[in-house]
Amino acid sequence: MTEELIQREDAGGIATLTLNRPAALNALSDAMIAALTDALARLADDRSVRVVVLRGAGRAFCAGHDLKEMQAARAQPDRGAAAFADLFARCATMMQALPALPQPVIAEVQGIATAAGCQLAASCDMVVAAEDARFGVNGVNIGLFCSTPMVALTRKVPPAIAFEMLTTGEFLSAARAREVGLVNRIAPPGHLAAETRKLAETLAAKLSAAVHIGKRSFYDQQGLPLAEAYALTGARMTENMLWRDTEEGINAFLEKRKPDWAD
The missing domain is CATH 1.10.12 (Lyase 2-enoyl-coa Hydratase; Chain  A, domain 2)
Structure with a gap:
């Protein structure tokens, strides 16, 4: 596999996409959003793929937007307004591509899925999480309400749970995330990939x-x-x-x- 931002591996009708910025906890940089958007567009027309698995390299699924990249945009005369609007629009397009794919998409979550990373997991059709995984829309802790992540989250969990997560910035454990409907299955230590593959193979066997x-x-x-x-x-x-x-x-x-x- 190459060192591209999005790695793809196909086997048995299952395409696995890996976010590949482990040193940055797979943060969604401009380049990462573009690469994932392109990968999803290619999958939409690929009849050989029956199921898609989305995962992160290293110790996290996705830590959300790249804050360093976002802060750099403040050097523009408009203090970054145009750049921020463009970023959120492109990210929203990418998130909407997940439910729009004909194939079921399973998020395989280890470590953390925070802010836009939680949005990414919630935008998938199903989530398999490691027992020690955590989910949060914690932008409020740095003064940035997770308004766009809220869209996907409120379509998966009860409104009161989503509002609590958004306003407190507190994380949900994998067990709690399963209780409220964000996670489908939980995998014991060392078995996350196998549990995800098991679910993917079940789906791939259907018409x-x-x-x-x-x-x-x-x-x-x-x-x-x-x-x-x-x-x-x-x-x-x-x-x-x-x-x-x-x-x-x-x-x-x-x-x-x-x-x-x-x-």
């Missing part, structure tokens, strides 16, 4: 077209009025039912055999 339409429907129906949500998902299920592979899957279930999918 990928069904997972793709299901993921799209999952996000599209959120926030819709009840009747509109049922109308949308009913239409998607009708579409799904007419596929050859779905017909074969149902026949195989009824006949107690393994489906012969073209997928």
Whole structure:
């Protein structure tokens, strides 16, 4: 594997993307955001990839934005206003690319996921965390409220929990993060990669077209009025039912055999 900011490794239909700035706790520099945006765009059209795993190199998942880089922008005549607006817009585009991917995305979190790093984990479809991992939106501790990380966080955890995290700057343990819905699974020491791989392989074994339409429907129906949500998902299920592979899957279930999918 090369020393690029985003390392990619494919095996068994699973693409693993590794944030590769371990000395900076994988902080989201301008270059890192650009590299991850590009990597996600490539995955969107890659039919050989059925599941994506996002992880960090070294001892942390991601420590958020690169504060040194942000402070340097204050030297501009506008005190960095244009640079900050551009940074947050590009970061938001990258975060939105994760739920927009057709493939399920699993965050594999070790160490810390803080501020925009917590946002990154929450923007993934699922999270597997090490037992000693910690999650925080702690910008308030340095006088910067985590307003953009709040968007992803409030779509994963109850409002009161999110507000407490945002206003106190306190961290959640992996166990607490699982209790409130931010984390799906917790791995014991030394087993994080194996636990993540196990989940990824389970997803990769499904009919990928069904997972793709299901993921799209999952996000599209959120926030819709009840009747509109049922109308949308009913239409998607009708579409799904007419596929050859779905017909074969149902026949195989009824006949107690393994489906012969073209997928």
